[in-house]
Amino acid sequence: xxGLDDELRRALAREEPPQGFAARVLARLPDxxxxxxxxxxxxxxxxxxxxxxxxxxxAEGLPALVVRGARAAWHYAVEAAPAWRVSRLAGxxxxxxxxVEGRALLAEGEWLETDTHSKAKIEVGRIGFVEVxxxxxxxxxxxxxxxxxxxxxxxxxxxxxxxxxxxxxxxTPSATAVDLGCAYTLTVDDAGGSLLRVTHGWVALALxxxxxxxxxxxxxxxxxxxxxxxxxxxxxxxxxxxxxxxxDFGGEPAGVRAVALDVVLAEARARxxxxxxxxxxxxxxxxxxxxxxxxxxxxxxxPGVTREGALRLDARALKRWRRVLEAAWFEGDPAWRKxxxxxxxxxx
Amino acid sequence: MRAGTADSMENLPQETLExxxxxxAAAFAAVVREHQGMVFGLAKRFLRxxxxxxxxxxxxxxxxxxxxxxxxxxxxxxxWLRRTTSHRCIDRTRRRLSRxxxxxxxxxxxxxxxxxxDPLLAELLRQLVSALPETPRMVVVLRYQEDLDPAEIAAxxxxxxxxxxxxxxxxxALLREKVARRVGKVYA
Numbered sequence: 001x002x003g004l005d006d007e008l009r010r011a012l013a014r015e016e017p018p019q020g021f022a023a024r025v026l027a028r029l030p031d032x033x034x035x036x037x038x039x040x041x042x043x044x045x046x047x048x049x050x051x052x053x054x055x056x057x058x059a060e061g062l063p064a065l066v067v068r069g070a071r072a073a074w075h076y077a078v079e080a081a082p083a084w085r086v087s088r089l090a091g092x093x094x095x096x097x098x099x100v101e102g103r104a105l106l107a108e109g110e111w112l113e114t115d116t117h118s119k120a121k122i123e124v125g126r127i128g129f130v131e132v133x134x135x136x137x138x139x140x141x142x143x144x145x146x147x148x149x150x151x152x153x154x155x156x157x158x159x160x161x162x163x164x165x166x167x168x169x170x171x172t173p174s175a176t177a178v179d180l181g182c183a184y185t186l187t188v189d190d191a192g193g194s195l196l197r198v199t200h201g202w203v204a205l206a207l208x209x210x211x212x213x214x215x216x217x218x219x220x221x222x223x224x225x226x227x228x229x230x231x232x233x234x235x236x237x238x239x240x241x242x243x244x245x246x247x248d249f250g251g252e253p254a255g256v257r258a259v260a261l262d263v264v265l266a267e268a269r270a271r272x273x274x275x276x277x278x279x280x281x282x283x284x285x286x287x288x289x290x291x292x293x294x295x296x297x298x299x300x301x302x303p304g305v306t307r308e309g310a311l312r313l314d315a316r317a318l319k320r321w322r323r324v325l326e327a328a329w330f331e332g333d334p335a336w337r338k339x340x341x342x343x344x345x346x347x348x
Numbered sequence: 349m350r351a352g353t354a355d356s357m358e359n360l361p362q363e364t365l366e367x368x369x370x371x372x373a374a375a376f377a378a379v380v381r382e383h384q385g386m387v388f389g390l391a392k393r394f395l396r397x398x399x400x401x402x403x404x405x406x407x408x409x410x411x412x413x414x415x416x417x418x419x420x421x422x423x424x425x426x427x428w429l430r431r432t433t434s435h436r437c438i439d440r441t442r443r444r445l446s447r448x449x450x451x452x453x454x455x456x457x458x459x460x461x462x463x464x465x466d467p468l469l470a471e472l473l474r475q476l477v478s479a480l481p482e483t484p485r486m487v488v489v490l491r492y493q494e495d496l497d498p499a500e501i502a503a504x505x506x507x508x509x510x511x512x513x514x515x516x517x518x519x520x521a522l523l524r525e526k527v528a529r530r531v532g533k534v535y536a
Contacts, residue, residue, distance in 0.1 A: 004520065004527070004535040011470035011474050012393050012489055012493045013493065014493055015388060015392050017384050017385075017401070017402050021388065022381050025380050028410055207373065224377075225374050227374070
């Protein structure tokens with residue numbers, strides 16, 4: 001073997017892509033191909049995409065013309081900017097290699113970084129803003145009319161969005177946060193796991209067919225290779241939260257899982273119907289039956305939602321049930337915010 | 349066969365592949381992670397542009413997802429990824445001139461095991477390889493990144509073995525000559 005062969009092998013060695021590559025691929029996946037045989041794939045796949053607000057608008061009796069007009073007016077008002085403005089809040093944040101002194105522009109593909117003493121604010125086109133916490137690395141992926149998209153590689157950000165649903169996205173190594181009209185905090189650790197805390201409205205976390213809907217007051221973790229865990233309210237009991245972590249990420253033997261599920265069911269309050277509703281699709285067989293029984297006891301299914309339909313994860317039945325549950329998730333909201341949310345649903 | 353290249357493809361458990369073929373997203377993620385170094389590496393070595401390489405690599409995996417039903421085995425999966433990546437690279441270069449633009453931000457995370465040897469010579473070789481015409485360039489990348497023999501390269505690129513050997517012979521002669529001229533190093 002000649003020396004040139006060796007040098008070429010070294011020079012042309014394989015190279016790993018930038019961190020989070022697999023997550024970015026998964027975030028772009030379409031619905032599973034028709035041949036895919038995943039038994040539980042049907043009910044909630046890509047809910048954030050499929051649960052279209054147009055259908056909601058019709059269901060809520062809004063005249064279609066008003067909905068279309070409002071949507072057109074919205075899009076006219078918020079035409080996309082090619083770059084987003086960044087302002088320094090503390091320390092010395094950087095866009096690429098350049099320090100942000102006062103204000104700067106963040107273009108598609110560019111990174112904003114904050115060190116341990118820095119904070120920055122990004123104006124998300126004309127639809128809201130994001131505060132980037134210290135120790136963070138954020139990339140502007142897309143600045144388009146229908147796709148305002150950041151990637152958070154590590155650190156934390158606080159997003160406040162005043163826009164119809166599904167216009168603002170944050171990609172992380174283990175899920176994509178889809179704005180559904182909200183304010184939230186998203187943290188990504190060095191291992192690529194993330195923690196979402198929603199303060200207003202709600203957010204969907206999605207990774208290749210595994211979705212979680214997270215309303216205000218709730219929390220959801222994500223892990224690389226798994227995706228979004230099951231959401232829970234921040235005031236849920238510590239026992240419920242620990243058991244849920246075992247179910248979502250533990251990889252434990254069946255016996256341990258069964259005990260964890262028993263704990264979740266025993267600790268669940270009416271408000272934790274959020275968690276149980278998600279668990280319906282993340283359990284199978286007898287476990288799913290137990291989840292249904294507890295959920296039905298806490299929040300009886302509405303007319304048209306049968307035990308059989310829920311157990312076979314009938315999408316329409318589960319969605320109808322979720323609509324009823326949502327009233328409890330947002331019961332503390334003032335009337336104006338409920339009206340605002342209904343409008344956004346219709347316009348988005 | 350070199351450690352960390354072709355033999356690492358055997359690391360993916362058959363069960364994981366079968367779950368991926370069945371539409372399991374977590375298993376598909378494992379498939380992506382297993383092969384991303386190969387796919388991204390081929391694209392990066394060929395295009396010399398990290399962002400273009402990532403875009404192309406993502407597209408390859410999306411195409412794989414749409415064609416999972418056609419994958420018959422682990423070996424076929426590896427072959428399919430090499431072939432698809434190679435053809436996409438060549439097509440892309442033929443469609444439009446790809447201007448190298450590597451920024452610090454697009455630099456990959458540090459590898460656990462740093463490559464040995466002369467880094468300046470390695471960079472020179474990468475530059476020289478990237479200056480080869482499309483087909484011989486891909487032949488050289490497949491030969492030295494993936495450690496494929498001429499028959500395997502011929503299968504991936506869909507060309508006669510004799511043509512592959514000819515490309516290799518001419519490319520190596522050219523590289524020897526240019527290295528000698530640029531840094532005075534003479535290879536046998």
